[in-house]
Amino acid sequence: MEITTTAPILTKGRNPVEPEKLIRREPVDPSAFKRMIRQMGLKVTQQRMAILESLSAGRAHVTAQEVFEMVNAKYPEIGFATVYRFLRKMAEQSMVTEVRMGGLPARYELTPRRHHDHLTCVQCSQIVEFESPQIETLQEMVAKEHNFRLTHHVLELYGICPRCQTE
Amino acid sequence: MEITTTAPILTKGRNPVEPEKLIRREPVDPSAFKRMIRQMGLKVTQQRMAILESLSAGRAHVTAQEVFEMVNAKYPEIGFATVYRFLRKMAEQSMVTEVRMGGLPARYELTPRRHHDHLTCVQCSQIVEFESPQIETLQEMVAKEHNFRLTHHVLELYGICPRCQTE
DNA sequence: GAGTAACTGATAACGATTGTCAATTCAGTT
């Protein structure tokens, strides 16, 4: 593979922004990405840097395909297998969080500092994040009751968002 | 329907069996199945009767493939497309409940009278059912806060079961 | 019992994801 030809890999442009789901993560400098990758015990490659770049710049809850397209727009030489592989590796190490809704393709987000769950509109797919420490606590209690050691959980609420209700 | 002579294509599924998750549903007589099917606005066919029969006799949380294999053992003429189609139709009408864990094949159970969620062992796949009205209530509150009209939810807890912890 | 729409089985097609493998690149070592 070759990413030779042009300029530094990190040409700092801006990415198209979705109307409502705005960028909401703090800017991350390249050395932070490198640290992340090394922390996972992996080699720092240009493709992985590019993937992290796109992932952190774009909106949250993207599919692997969407990540691939973002990356591919900037670096057409990068193949989708690389994107899938890296996402999987990161998911294994909890560097990204995988959210699966029904039979739809998995969506990923860089694991947020604060844990949260999702409230999804079944009509327009809008995703609202929420936190409920009370629910978390109850979950722990349920696990304890059955003598399970809890590793993680999936809580997805589905409904109709305010806007879709009026239509 | 015609009894063909050719052997059916059996794509052998090899999912781990839950040793302790035994039959736990009350016996259902055929006329009840017929009623169920008619209630969905569908025609009563031998295949659908066979599928319901297997579904209610076997253990809970089975994959479509497993349902197919159960049905197929008794009625080799029934194709898997029929099983998938009927399961989907029943899921649409909430006659069966679909549970998806990670990227694994969907698992089905006849919709239980009482709503419950699942606690799954990440090592041996054992599934424990639990109810938590308190969590349900909190979910309603979260939805209300965001002005969503809740349609359903997915709550899956993952952990390590007591037995796997000792190993 | 006839008519018709619903249903069926076989098979092809599908989309998401994973495996394969030769070629390339990274990251330590001279």
Added chain:
DNA sequence: AACTGAATTGACAATCGTTATCAGTTACTC
């Protein structure tokens, strides 16, 4: 800076679970 082994890559094939297609069959209304 060049050397080297192992990790990584891109292209593509393969696999998975699931769905669509379609000609032939069946259940239900009259």
